[in-house]
Amino acid sequence: MDEQTTHVFSMIKRFSGTNSLLSDADWAAVASEALAGSAPAQYIVGAAYEKIGDTPRAEQWLQHAASQGYPPAISELSSIRRRTTA
Numbered sequence: 001m002d003e004q005t006t007h008v009f010s011m012i013k014r015f016s017g018t019n020s021l022l023s024d025a026d027w028a029a030v031a032s033e034a035l036a037g038s039a040p041a042q043y044i045v046g047a048a049y050e051k052i053g054d055t056p057r058a059e060q061w062l063q064h065a066a067s068q069g070y071p072p073a074i075s076e077l078s079s080i081r082r083r084t085t086a
Contacts, residue, residue: 008034008035008045009024009031011048011049011052012027012031013027014052030044030045031045039069039073040065040070042061042062042064042070042073043061043062043065043073046058046059046060046061046062046073046077047076049061050062059081062076062077
């Protein structure tokens with residue numbers, strides 16, 4: 001795993017905690033897919049960043065997914081922006 005994938009993987013793992021239904025290999029695959037441009041994986045990474053309170057990184061990942069037309073990312077990004085501008 002390269003450094004960027006390792007960082008994303010460790011953040012997702014932190015988000016999921018010990019009650020995760022996914023294995024480390026599954027989370028590593030999500031991280032790799034997000035970095036490769038998969039909108040659903042980017043959405044998962046964005047949601048994970050949002051969950052741990054890193055709104056700027058959440059917006060960055062959600063924007064990647066939203067720019068591909070991924071509806072859940074579009075909705076979540078809009079929600080975050082409404083909260084931060086209110």
